[in-house]
Amino acid sequence: xxxxxxxxxxxxxxxRKYDPIVNPIVRFIFGILVFFTIRNLYPYFDLTARTxxxxxxxxxxxxxxxxxxxxxxxxxxxxxxxxxxxxxxLAFMLLFMFMYCIYIRFFPKCGMxxxxxxxxxxxxxxxxxxFVVGMFAGVGGAVPAALGVLLYYFSTYVEEVNRLMPxxxxxxxxSSFTAQGxxxxxxxxLQFLIDxxxxxxxxxxxxxxxxxxxxxxxxxxxxxxxxxxFVAFAAGAVANIFSYIYMCYIFGFDADLPMCxxxxxxxxxxxxIVRFIKGFLDYNHTEIVQFEDDEYYYYVKAVPKLAVEKKxxxxxxxxxxxxxxxxxPRKEGTKPDKAKGAAKGAKAxxxxxxxxxxxxxxxxxxxxxxxxxxNTQWSDxxxxxxxxxxxxxxxxxxxxxxxxxxxxx
Numbered sequence: 001x002x003x004x005x006x007x008x009x010x011x012x013x014x015x016r017k018y019d020p021i022v023n024p025i026v027r028f029i030f031g032i033l034v035f036f037t038i039r040n041l042y043p044y045f046d047l048t049a050r051t052x053x054x055x056x057x058x059x060x061x062x063x064x065x066x067x068x069x070x071x072x073x074x075x076x077x078x079x080x081x082x083x084x085x086x087x088x089x090l091a092f093m094l095l096f097m098f099m100y101c102i103y104i105r106f107f108p109k110c111g112m113x114x115x116x117x118x119x120x121x122x123x124x125x126x127x128x129x130x131f132v133v134g135m136f137a138g139v140g141g142a143v144p145a146a147l148g149v150l151l152y153y154f155s156t157y158v159e160e161v162n163r164l165m166p167x168x169x170x171x172x173x174x175s176s177f178t179a180q181g182x183x184x185x186x187x188x189x190l191q192f193l194i195d196x197x198x199x200x201x202x203x204x205x206x207x208x209x210x211x212x213x214x215x216x217x218x219x220x221x222x223x224x225x226x227x228x229x230f231v232a233f234a235a236g237a238v239a240n241i242f243s244y245i246y247m248c249y250i251f252g253f254d255a256d257l258p259m260c261x262x263x264x265x266x267x268x269x270x271x272x273i274v275r276f277i278k279g280f281l282d283y284n285h286t287e288i289v290q291f292e293d294d295e296y297y298y299y300v301k302a303v304p305k306l307a308v309e310k311k312x313x314x315x316x317x318x319x320x321x322x323x324x325x326x327x328x329p330r331k332e333g334t335k336p337d338k339a340k341g342a343a344k345g346a347k348a349x350x351x352x353x354x355x356x357x358x359x360x361x362x363x364x365x366x367x368x369x370x371x372x373x374x375n376t377q378w379s380d381x382x383x384x385x386x387x388x389x390x391x392x393x394x395x396x397x398x399x400x401x402x403x404x405x406x407x408x409x
Contacts, residue, residue: 011277024062031058031069034115037122038073041155042080044162070111074100077151084162091193095154103143110144113137117148117210120263127240127263130210131233131271134217141218142211149210153203157193201251212243224301233271237264 015022035054043049061069074096082089103110113133120126126149133141197203216239220232241260248255289300 008276028058028062031061033119034069034073037119038076042077044080044083048076048079066111069115073115081158084158088158088161088193092154099147110137113141113144114148117145118151121149121152124259125263125266126206127260128267128270130213130217130236130240131267134214134236135221135271135274138222139215139218142214145210145214146207149203149207153197153200157196202253205247205251205253208247209240209244213240229275233268237268240264
């Protein structure tokens with residue numbers, strides 16, 4: 001367990017240290033996935049379908065805020081919808097205005113959840129979405145997931161309109177397609193898109209499964225009992241499978257359990273990896289603090305994260321002890337250490353002893369006077385002379401050249 005925690009700490013420290021580099025790279029990769037997915041769903045306009053344009057937009061979204069990604073995706077879908085027909089473009093403008101005014105304006109970070117849901121539906125792993133969205137966005141992530149499903153099925157209807165519309169009048173073709181029996185009701189493309197989206201049972205079935213699973217995971221994940229996020233993931237997996245079976249039974253679809261289980265397993269793996277990077281909790285060292293002010297009484301429960309204890313590279317305790325010893329002056333009458341004095345004396349005798357073969361053994365070097373023990377402790381701090389309080393400073397003397405007298409200033 002210690003090795004796993006050490007690996008987690010290294011990964012987290014790496015992301016913290018190189019966050020200005022790693023964060024734009026991750027955003028660029030996510031932007032590439034988003035714009036290539038949009039290109040596959042809406043390939044009607046040649047400029048937005050080009051690879052270099054998609055890469056350029058991903059670079060811009062990696063630098064700019066999250067709201068710019070949602071705005072660019074909405075602009076691309078609107079251009080392609082108007083390329084197919086005016087009715088499809090107007091239908092998407094109404095849908096996007098509803099999405100923006102109701103949710104995106106107040107929760108700008110939910111745009112990532114919308115795009116993630118759209119990508120997972122294209123890859124047929126949309127049942128993995130609730131685990132990631134529920135962990136990051138909580139209960140509020142249910143609305144972005146539903147909006148992502150709505151964007152995907154809107155692309156299918158735009159494709160159907162593009163397939164049915166010849167080079168002649170689009171309104172006549174769509175009205176003939178929607179006519180029933182002898183009573184032919186003239187319907188324009190806007191009404192065709194709205195009616196078919198409202199009657200789409202598969203879209204509402206997937207929305208219901210995602211919303212139920214996100215609510216279960218978000219509620220349990222936010223609770224404060226031990227291992228709440230493990231319980232949230234397990235309960236979310238069970239809720240995902242059983243809600244899918246129940247929705248298929250209600251709407252009359254055949255349940256594709258292998259696809260559902262594949263999405264659930266993928267979502268669990270991704271959620272556990274993200275939770276691993278964020279850190280596991282050490283419930284054995286939980287602390288509960290209670291305090292109050294003039295208006296409220298607070299109950300705070302603090303659960304630390306598991307981490308490997310790191311020894312400091314420098315032992316500061318020894319440094320502080322040495323600094324204290326160096327700063328405290330010695331008392332008068334104290335003698336230096338005998339061992340140090342003996343060692344200094346032995347070195348002095350060695351240096352004073354005449355060398356073999358020397359011509360003048362009597363000539364010896366003059367001994368330096370012994371240093372004052374009270375001032376030896378300050379010799380390693382400064383080389384300037386130390387002024388004591390017993391000896392007042394002597395005023396400088398200036399000689400008067402005219403009278404030959406000395407004047408003190």
